[in-house]
Amino acid sequence: MRSKSRTLTILVIFTLVALTVAYVLPVYVVVTTSLKTPAEISQRHYLLLSTNLQFKNYAQAFKLVLPALLNSTIIAFSVTALCALLGGLGGYYLSRTRTPFSRIFFIFVGVAMYLPYQVILIPLVQLMAKTGLALTHFGLIGSNLILNIPFASVLMGTFFLGIPRELEEAAEVDGASKIHVFFRVISPVALPAYASVTIIIFTQVWNEFLLALILATRYTQTIQLKLTEIKGSFVALYNLQMAAALITLIVPMFFFLALSKYFIKGLLAGALKG
């Protein structure tokens, strides 16, 4: 028994160390690299922090990505807001209705949730070109919206399933319409669910790359696209690349670290029930 618990302790310590190295090392190196000059990088002391921290790398990277940062912010916020609203409404329908149609419809929504983007890309581009939306932010907002609405609906629906029906029954028996019930009774109770879903959708849209690659113009370039451009055009300037990468991930990382409870709840809801 004693030896068993000792091997266990060794195992745990080993795992801890291995995981710490695997997950801290990349970020640590990225941070130190982003604060060096190219000359310092070529000395190859990656684990040492520079003695002369180059914060101007960040200033330079920030200047490069600023327009893209604004575009991403506009797109991600619009899509998230619309997804929360429409996903909430759709999710309420999916979670509260038990008709033959709603059952079949659920399967369709469920499959749509995981549709690989490639399979709708060609018609999407045609659609955006025909409507002229491709040249504006609305193109990317619309495309992201179409692809995220099923996911948002199912996610909100799973949360609604957990809300006891007595609440709505009382109101409905009093003659209130479903719309009234939804906005006045259910939504206030479901605020934490909205928090989870908005964080997940925001992160997803912020991190989205394929649609941006195909649909974005010079004026609607997103931050992910800008990062690939920086990586491609400043091949040797790893300090700049790393600074830009850190700027790109800072917004979702803020959500993850500051609101991790909601973030994890959203991840789990998307995985275990949807």
Place this chain on the structure above:
Amino acid sequence: MRLSLILTERRNSFTFLCPSLKTHSTQKGIVVGTSNRIETVQAKRRKYVRSKYTLPEFLVFKLPLLIFVGLLYGMLVWTIVVSFSNWQGTAPNFDFAGFKWYRLMVGLDRFQVDVANNLKWLSLGVIPTVILAIFIAYLLELGSFRKLESYIRTLILYPVAMSFIVTGTIWSWMFDPDKGVLNTILRGVGLGALQGRFDTNPSTATYWLILIFVWQYLGFSVIILQASLRTADIHEMTESALIDGASRLRILLQIIIPNIRSGILVLVSLLLISTLKVFDIVYIVTFGGPGSATDVLAFYMLIATFQQHLVSLGAGIGVIIFLLAAIIVVPYTIYAFRKWFE
């Protein structure tokens, strides 16, 4: 008012449910009031919510979702149509071409490389991740290490918030054969012999890309399995098995894993779908190269469509990706459906 509303709306269902009440009330008019009250109580007990939608309710709740999902499936059908037509070059051309592009596709060397690479992704992106995740989730669950949990959680979960583009940029720097971090560190600790060419060696490049994926998804996998472990509530079983002298490995294999089967199934499905869709990592780290060594279907679809302008071929590859995804997604959705409507 209240009572009559319920009654007019639900009479049919109630007479069906409580035939005895009905006969009761028709036989003895005097009891009607009482039975009505009973019905009201039962209406509440049944947790009944009106399932008919009025027009404004339909417009608000159903219509948006119907439109969006309808659009998605419309586009899916459109892609299938394009894959059977003869669209090459920039101008659309919808002449029927039968299976022309599918036949062409199957014969392409690049397509065969892609399928082989996709199989590598599907197996090596999923199996090691799941095994590692089971192991870590189990370690975290072993009572005395609970304090470390939030530390480990944050430690391995943070990549979830990162995009593949960011991870790809970071790992390109780690992998760089000449100046890169991994080789430099290997040299630094005197293991220069282990230096690798990582993503620039055609025969092994895909494996290094898969490693990035595993790194990124490990934390996500662990929290899913942890949640599954918590709901399975297997503490008592493991305790008594321990007292009986079972080894921890045996407990893991014979108690833990069978009890979190559904969690593992969910995780495997999600990981399979994610590996099938992966294209960002390939795009940013190797751009399909060296040559087309790390090419995958999801990446070639873009190249065929938007670079080679073989739009119908691209649509065909899209359809293949969809069919592969459907094999995973449809059973998964039916499973979710059962849970949802239970």
